[in-house]
Amino acid sequence: MEEENFEIELQNIRKVYGDLIAVDNSSFKIRHGEFFSLLGPSGCGKTTTLRMISGLEEPSEGNIFLAGEDVTYKPTYQRNVSTVFQDYALFPHMNIYENVYFPLKMKKMSRREADPMIHQILDLVNMGNFEKRLPQQLSGGQRQRIALARSLVNKPRALLLDEPLGALDFKLRIQMQKVLKDIQKDVDITFIYVTHDQTEAITMSDRICVMKDGMIHQIGTPDEIYNSPATQFVAGFIGDMDFIEGRADQVSDGEVVVAASGSKFVACRAVGAIRPGDPVCFCVRPEKVHILEDGEEDGRYINRINGKILRVVFRGNDFEYTVKAGDIEIRLIVPASGTFVRVVGDTMKIGFKSEDVIVYSYEGQGCHDEQKHAG
Ligand SMILES: Nc1ncnc2c1ncn2[C@@H]1O[C@H](COP(=O)(O)OP(=O)(O)OP(=O)(O)O)[C@@H](O)[C@H]1O
Ligand SMILES: [Mg+2]
Known part of the structure; x- marks a missing residue:
């Protein structure tokens, strides 16, 4: 079998600043166009x-390869990657045309030669x-487009984007x-996209690398990350998740x-060695928790809780109920249309399937600490 040529590869990258480990043992491979x-x-x-x-920082340990070439200690200008920052970093005194021409000018390209490239990328x-x-004289979104154009006009091997939409309003x-x-x-350029917005990552990415405290927790497709999270974190x-502490x-x-x-x-799924x-x-995901009507004997919902409604939140398309039973608090999402609305204090029977439950060996910090990072 022919060995696949990866566009970008990190091998055991570590970066320390004094006592702080900013990135630890980070390894991944990215294909062309991903x-x-x-x-x-x-x-x-x-x-x-x-x-x-991008070469703006040297790793303390490990190696970085671009198209198979070790570039760990090569300067930025020899790497053929472009970066787009959150604040766009456009030159305020140059017009849009000159801003986009700038990287080509740095490469000593004449205006004549650059002109069609600039028009093409601005049209794009x-x-x-x-x-x-x-x-x-431009709006935030327009400035962001120019920043993109300027980064792409060079035809880089890869485009690195650091929270490029962070300054824009939601719409x-x-x-x-x-x-x-x-x-x-x-x-058809490889994009590495940095974000702390999970929805953005899920909707845009081919693959996602989830990090915490400098460590990689999981690399996978949005589907893998959402449906088979590798760690409690x-x-x-x-996404939204209900956590319950217990004992195997x-x-x-x-x-x-x-x-x-x-x-x-x-639970049908367990992560880590559990004894x-x-x-x-x-x-369990709140959308996987169902209301069991009185007398309903649906054997699929093997996990059942009989509790009292603690909170009701109307969210437009659906209701989010929080049900409390003993020490357990569980949220469930129910479509608004055609459901009988229940109120705080009502009793509610809920159930969920064993295949929708994942058990993690206790990471020693309480289940609910993880939720604080979410959102
Ligand atoms: N030049 C530096 N000197 C010392 N510590 C640094 C330096 N740059 C980053 N750090 C530290 O390294 C850690 C990782 O920082 P980094 O900027 O990569 O985080 P980030 O994931 O991009 O966060 P954010 O979402 O806030 O942008 C942080 O604890 C930060 O304080
Ligand atoms: Mg950052």
Whole structure:
């Protein structure tokens, strides 16, 4: 079999600043044309990783390869990668045309030669009519497009984007996410996209690398990350999740029974080595929790809770109920249409399937700490 040539490869990268380990033992391979995101809470090492790939920072240990070539100690200008920063970094005194010409000028390209390239790239980002304007005469989204054009006009091997939509309001952000995806398809360039917004990462990426405290927790497709989170942290950081603390009661092949607040729960999936008696955390997505109507005997919902409604939140399309039973608090999402609305204090029977439950061996910090990082 022919060995696959990766566009970007990190091998055991470590970066320390004094006593602080900003990035630890980081390894991944990115294919040509992939949209690869680095996702994680503030301070987890996303920007540091990006800066090492672009050559703005040297790793303390490990190696970086671009198209198979070891570039670990090569300067930025020899790497053929471009970076887009959150604040765009356009030159305020230059008009749009000159801003986009700038990287080509640095390469000693004549205006004559550069001109068609500049027009092509400005058309691509839909800013062809803005050549004469100064950056301050543009909106945030327009400036972001120019920053993109300037980074792409060089035809880089890879484009590194550090929270490029962070300064935009919500609507513009969603719009620019689509623009970015479309542009990436058109130019066929590898994108590494840094964000701490899990929704953005899920909707845009081919693969996501989830980081925390400088460590990689999981690398996978959005589907893998969402449906099979590799650690308790990923489970809490991506999407909405209910966590319950308990103790493993029985462990067998393919099934763990957990005791929590006087009840037993069955899970079909377990992560880590779990033995009977171990403290564990188990989790289920709120949209996988169902209301069991009186007298309903649906055997699929093997895990059942009989509790009282603690909170009701109307969210437009659906209701979020929080049900409390003993020490357990669980949220569930129910479509608003056609449901009978229940109120705080009502009793509610809820159930969820064993295949929707994942058990993690207790990471020694409480299940609910993980949720604080989310959102
Ligand atoms: N030049 C530096 N000197 C010392 N510490 C640094 C330096 N740059 C980054 N750090 C530290 O390294 C860690 C990782 O920082 P980094 O900027 O990579 O985080 P990040 O994931 O990009 O966070 P954010 O989402 O807030 O941008 C942080 O604890 C940060 O304080
Ligand atoms: Mg950062």
